[in-house]
Amino acid sequence: MEGRGGVVYLVGAGPGDPGLMTARSLTLIASADAVFYDRLIPPGALDSARADAELIYVGKQPEPPADGLKTHAYVGKSAHRPGGSVPQGETNERLIEAARAGKSVVRLKGGDPFVFGRGGEEGEALRAAGVEFEVVPGVTAGVAATAYAGIPVTHRDDASAVAFVTGHEDPEKAESALDWDALARFPGTLVFYMGVKRLAENAAALIAAGRDPEQPAAAIERGTWPGQRTVGATLGTIAAAVERGGIGAPALIVVGPVAARREDLAWLERRPLHGRRVVVTRARAQASGLATTLRNLGADVVELPAIRIEPRLDAEEVRAAAAAIGVYELVCLTSPNGVHLLFEAIEAAGLDTRALAGATVAAIGPGTARALAEHGVVADVLPERFVAEALVEALAEVDVEGARVLVARAAEARDVLPDALRGRGAEVDVVALYETIREQPGAEAIEAAQAADYVTFTSSSTVANLTEALGDRFPGGARIVSIGPVTSEAVRAVDLEVDVEAERHDVDGLLAALLQDAAR
Numbered sequence: 001m002e003g004r005g006g007v008v009y010l011v012g013a014g015p016g017d018p019g020l021m022t023a024r025s026l027t028l029i030a031s032a033d034a035v036f037y038d039r040l041i042p043p044g045a046l047d048s049a050r051a052d053a054e055l056i057y058v059g060k061q062p063e064p065p066a067d068g069l070k071t072h073a074y075v076g077k078s079a080h081r082p083g084g085s086v087p088q089g090e091t092n093e094r095l096i097e098a099a100r101a102g103k104s105v106v107r108l109k110g111g112d113p114f115v116f117g118r119g120g121e122e123g124e125a126l127r128a129a130g131v132e133f134e135v136v137p138g139v140t141a142g143v144a145a146t147a148y149a150g151i152p153v154t155h156r157d158d159a160s161a162v163a164f165v166t167g168h169e170d171p172e173k174a175e176s177a178l179d180w181d182a183l184a185r186f187p188g189t190l191v192f193y194m195g196v197k198r199l200a201e202n203a204a205a206l207i208a209a210g211r212d213p214e215q216p217a218a219a220i221e222r223g224t225w226p227g228q229r230t231v232g233a234t235l236g237t238i239a240a241a242v243e244r245g246g247i248g249a250p251a252l253i254v255v256g257p258v259a260a261r262r263e264d265l266a267w268l269e270r271r272p273l274h275g276r277r278v279v280v281t282r283a284r285a286q287a288s289g290l291a292t293t294l295r296n297l298g299a300d301v302v303e304l305p306a307i308r309i310e311p312r313l314d315a316e317e318v319r320a321a322a323a324a325i326g327v328y329e330l331v332c333l334t335s336p337n338g339v340h341l342l343f344e345a346i347e348a349a350g351l352d353t354r355a356l357a358g359a360t361v362a363a364i365g366p367g368t369a370r371a372l373a374e375h376g377v378v379a380d381v382l383p384e385r386f387v388a389e390a391l392v393e394a395l396a397e398v399d400v401e402g403a404r405v406l407v408a409r410a411a412e413a414r415d416v417l418p419d420a421l422r423g424r425g426a427e428v429d430v431v432a433l434y435e436t437i438r439e440q441p442g443a444e445a446i447e448a449a450q451a452a453d454y455v456t457f458t459s460s461s462t463v464a465n466l467t468e469a470l471g472d473r474f475p476g477g478a479r480i481v482s483i484g485p486v487t488s489e490a491v492r493a494v495d496l497e498v499d500v501e502a503e504r505h506d507v508d509g510l511l512a513a514l515l516q517d518a519a520r
C-alpha cells in the first residue's frame with residue numbers, strides 16, 4: 001500500500017544488501033514525496049524513488065564518510081548531500097515540517113529503526129507534535145551480519161538467549177549504564193553494536209566481571225555488503241585481532257560459543273568472487289544481467305554506464321525498412337537491442353511477427369537469439385563464435401545471390417557482414433536502429449572503480465567510451481577481461497593490455513573466463 005500524505009514512515013532499510021530491504025519499504029520509497037535518509041542505507045536504496053521526490057541526507061556523520069565506506073557511498077540517483085552531520089533536533093523538525101505540508105515522508109534508517117536507530121526518539125517527537133507516523137521494521141545488523149558471517153546468534157547446543165548491546169554509548173553520559181556483571185553472567189550470545197572504538201575496554205570489563213576470556217568472539221565488518229570481512233578470536237584476543245585486521249566501523253562484535261560456528265557455517269565469504277570489485281561497462285539496460293550474476297557470485301560490482309542506447313525509430317530508413325520488412329529474404333540481427341527495436345519499428349508500421357514469415361533470420365549470438373525468441377522467432381542461423389566474421393561463415397550455406405537482405409544493427413558497427421554479403425551478390429540494406437551515445441559516469445562510481453580488481457569489456461564501443469570517459473582515472477591495477485578478439489583489439493588500440501579473453505564470445509563466456517582467472 002502506498003504512503004499517505006501527512007504521515008511519516010520510520011522505515012528500516014536493512015543492513016546493506018539491497019535484497020534485504022522489505023517489500024513494504026520499497027513500496028513506501030517508490031511513492032514518497034520526501035525521503036530523509038541515513039548514511040548506512042543499501043546502495044541503490046533510493047533508485048525507486050520518484051524522479052520529483054526530495055531526497056535529503058540527514059546522517060549523523062558527514063557524507064561521504066571517512067571510515068572506508070567511502071567507495072560505497074550512495075551510487076545512484078543523485079541526492080542532496082551536504083558535507084556535514086545533521087543534529088537530531090533538526091531532523092525531527094524537518095520531518096514534522098514535511099508531514100505538516102501534507103507530504104508522504106519516509107525516514108529511512110539502516111537496519112531496524114528501533115534497534116539503536118533513534119527511531120524511538122523520532123517517534124516521540126512526532127507524537128508530541130501531533131504528526132501521525134508508522135513504523136516499518138527492518139532486518140537488523142545483529143541478526144543479518146551474523147547470519148551472513150555464518151554465525152547463528154542462537155543454537156540449541158550453544159546459546160538459548162541473545163542480547164543486543166551498545167558498545168558505544170552517548171559520549172555525554174558520564175558513567176557507563178551497562179551492567180558488566182549482568183552481561184558477564186548473561187546466559188547466551190552478546191552482540192555489540194558500535195563496538196569497535198571501545199572494544200579493548202569493553203572486552204576487559206567483561207573479563208574483569210567474570211566472562212571467560214577463552215570464549216570465542218568475532219568481529220564482522222560491513223556485514224552483508226560486498227566487502228564483508230570477519231575476524232575470529234577469543235574474548236581475550238579479539239581487540240588485538242581487530243586492530244591487526246584493520247577492522248573499522250560499521251562492525252559488530254559477537255561474544256559467545258556460537259562465534260566459532262562460522263568455521264563450518266561461513267558461506268558468503270566463500271563465494272568465488274567475494275571481495276573482488278568488478279567494473280561492468282555496458283549500457284545500463286544491458287549491464288544489469290551481467291551485474292546481477294556477478295553479484296550473486298559475491299562480486300562487488302561497479303556499474304559504469306559508459307554508453308546509452310539512443311533508438312532511431314523515427315529515422316526515415318528505419319521506417320521504410322520496417323514497412324517493407326516482408327520483402328527481405330534474409331534478416332540479420334547483431335544485438336538484443338537491435339532485435340527489440342526492430343520489432344518496435346515493425347509494430348509502429350502496423351505489422352507483426354508474421355511479416356517475417358518468409359525470411360531466413362540470422363542472429364550473431366545466443367543473446368540475440370534469445371531476444372528473437374521473446375518475439376516468437378527462432379533464429380535460423382546462429383554461428384558458433386559470436387563475431388561478424390563467424391556469422392558470414394555461417395551464412396555460407398544460405399544462397400544470397402540476388403536476394404534482398406536486411407542488416408539491422410547499431411549505427412557505429414563494422415561493415416564486415418554487409419560487405420561480405422554484397423560480395424556474394426546480395427542486395428543489402430543496412431539500417432541503424434540505434435546509436436550508442438557516450439554517458440559520463442558519476443564521480444562516486446569513478447571513485448569506486450579506482451580499487452577495481454577487474455574491468456570487463458563486452459564490446460569495442462565500450463572500450464572507447466569508457467577509456468575516454470575515465471581518462472587518466474582508468475584503474476591501472478585492474479585486470480582487463482575482454483569478451484572476444486574484436487574487443488581485445490580495441491583494448492590494445494588504446495594502449496591497454498588484455499589480461500583475460502573469453503573463449504566463448506558472449507556474456508556467459510566472459511563470466512567463465514573471469515571466474516577461472518579469479519580462481520588462480
Ligand code: SAH
Pocket residue numbers: 015016040109110111112113114115116117139140141142145192193194195220221222223224225249250251252
Ligand atoms: N539500526 C541499525 C543499527 C544502527 S547503530 C540496525 O538495526 O542494524 C550502527 C551500528 O550498527 C554500527 O556501528 C554497527 O555496529 C552496526 N551495523 C550496522 N550495519 C552494519 C553492518 N552492515 N555490518 C556490521 N555492523 C553493522
